[in-house]
Amino acid sequence: MTSKIARFALAAAITLTIGSVSTRVLGHGSVTPQKVDTTGLKPLGDTWLTVNPYRGDPVAIKIGMSAYGQNCARCHGLEVISGGIAPDLRYLDAGEAGDEWFIGRYQHGSARDGKVFMPPFGPVLGQETGWAIRSYLDTVHQE
Numbered sequence: 001m002t003s004k005i006a007r008f009a010l011a012a013a014i015t016l017t018i019g020s021v022s023t024r025v026l027g028h029g030s031v032t033p034q035k036v037d038t039t040g041l042k043p044l045g046d047t048w049l050t051v052n053p054y055r056g057d058p059v060a061i062k063i064g065m066s067a068y069g070q071n072c073a074r075c076h077g078l079e080v081i082s083g084g085i086a087p088d089l090r091y092l093d094a095g096e097a098g099d100e101w102f103i104g105r106y107q108h109g110s111a112r113d114g115k116v117f118m119p120p121f122g123p124v125l126g127q128e129t130g131w132a133i134r135s136y137l138d139t140v141h142q143e
């Protein structure tokens, strides 16, 4: 027999547990890619390009900055300053020289020996978002 009080206590305990679990997940940063609104960017179709079609476009840079903050900063660092858990993306080759390497990593992520170092973003966020992030990264590039 479950009394009303016991049922109430159980419900409260479950609520508390769910509450603390979701706080914990948020605290560590969820790894689910966050959809990005690419309104204002020219659609690029299904074939992945190897050169950034948006370079220098202020709209792309703005979208890319926000997309970076939502999807990349938790590993690569706020404002692209790495805290050491993932490479510092300010030092990627700038411009065309680094485009293909960048988009390959973005699209496929990185895994070795069955361990995922970086999840793939291509299938979920698409190349428009990838090239927007690349446009932003070019603006913070360091030699």
Ligand code: HEC
Binding pocket: 031, 068, 071, 072, 073, 074, 075, 076, 085, 086, 087, 088, 089, 092, 101, 102, 103, 105, 106, 110, 111, 117, 118, 119, 121, 133
């Ligand atoms: C879960 C953590 C994580 C997230 C989130 C993440 N990365 Fe990475 N990324 C890594 C790690 C770790 C590496 C190094 C991989 C290796 O050593 O193979 C890496 C490597 C890279 C590289 C190659 C860097 C180099 O110096 O060669 C690029 C480019 C890159 N990430 C872009 C991105 C972008 C863009 C995003 C957001 C859309 C992103 N990453 C999100 C962890 C992450």
